[in-house]
Amino acid sequence: MTATPPEVVLLGGGLSRFAPERPDGTPVDWIVEATQAALADAGVELGAVEHSVVAYESEIIARQLTMGQVAQDALGLCPRPSVRVEAGGGTGGVALRTAFAYLRGGLCESMLVVGADAVGRQVPSTTVRQVYAMSGDVDFEMAGGGFFSAYYALMMREHMRRYGTREEQMALVSVKNHRNALSNPMACMPLALSVADVMKSPPVAAPYKRLDCAVLADGAAALLLATPGWAREHSRAWRERPRVYFAGSGCGTDRMRLGDRPQPYPGLAHFRAKREAAHAAYAMAGVSNPRGEIDVAEVADPYTGVELQSYEDLGFCGYGESGPLTERGVFDLGGELPTNTSGGLIGQGAPPGAMGLAQAVEILRQLRGECPPERQVPNARRGLTDIHGGTASLSVVSVFERRE
């Protein structure tokens, strides 16, 4: 007889502030800060933590190989086990999924999940663009001048061509996410903007303009995950505060080059990897009507149009419907399904190794009812995180639930 795998719970989360430039520390310094915050939030002593998973994207940008081992040392967790994961922008999502698998599989009963990157202004923009271009096709596309802003722009151009999606609809995503960040003291870009402000910002790659784009940032995030049995014994938060379960995890992939993806679906306009990941996570969590059954979501938004495209492959709406629904305020605070209440990558900031974890920190706070009133979704019971690497050549979707 096979034993039933244990459930996985979120006990605490914390961030080290996301900012365009943090000369005050190194990524490992920020991991320490985020871990202190997560342990305090969980009410757990460092000495009880059994295992870690460390998430960061680029050794070159971090100016450090084996940062997982360096972080383990700095955190005082030696000689306990640790693993490092990497999946580009999806790194934090893969870290969550790794912790889920380790805990479900019985390799440990508690796992510290930490992520960081230093991609802010201390790295010249030409260096960042070249290094990140290497996360796609190097010999054909990067060598031909390709880079990620252009790839995402091409995807959105196709979405506009197929469905009539408009730049003003994309701009509304920028307005929403920058506005949501206003109540987030950890956020990089809290701004009160108008659609006109976004529309007149400098061009990047048509249709994208500067204010359609997330800001590459410095920062770190940490979460403590465990089994319920371990939580009962070691976590004050588990005993005293609302309980949040990791209800579903899904992962999907797609061809790295957009031009190699099957037509007509996903073609250039859609995220097949995300649809695959969402289906798996929903099946595990028992979600059949995502827009009706999810109360709050952090959705990948490296560019405004990506958030719209993601709504569709996450099943929040039909293909081509994301723009009109955004105009109706469906995804605003107070709307049917508020998204990126933290500000998302656009408002909170985008250190690749940390951003998928920061999403889960926000959902944990939302499901516990502990966000500032300006951005708290009333009675949020189920939340989702969605993050990806490349142009969603790898995608991870996670579903979390508050249970009494």
Added chain:
Amino acid sequence: MDPAVTAKLKEMEVADPLGRPAAEDPWREFRRIEVIDFRLDLRFRHSLGKASRFFLELEQRRLMATRCPRCATVWMPPRAACGNDLAVTEWVELPGRGTLAIATECAYALTTGGGQDRLTLGYVALEGASTLLLKEIRNYGDAGRLQAGLPLRAVWAEAPVRHPMELFWFEPVD
């Protein structure tokens, strides 16, 4: 007097990123920061691998794709092993004509893109290919012409280039 540390860019007091008063800042004894110039000189002897024939034939102004003998997919860019079934593919020459699938005008370019300040990138459906090729689009005039279906032809560099992918680009047929 010469500086004691030549890589030093600056030293400074930094604020608490969370804006706490100094008395409440747990890191107040660690806020004096030195910033240095950190350089990596990274160069590689980079093999273009099994796709090398594609790059070499560009010098002869030929566009080579690969065809899977099992599923008949024509890969452009070429793959030595079919991305559908791992069968070893065979080289086929494409005519260098196609149509635009989608394009974007970029306000800046990577330094690896031939050195220009800005460029227009498009996915091109080459005649005979099953997949789309990303390439620079030049000499199209008004941006309004960059519509799906615009007939394009490969145009070849007359002067030496640094990377083989800079040997060609696409322009409208007329």
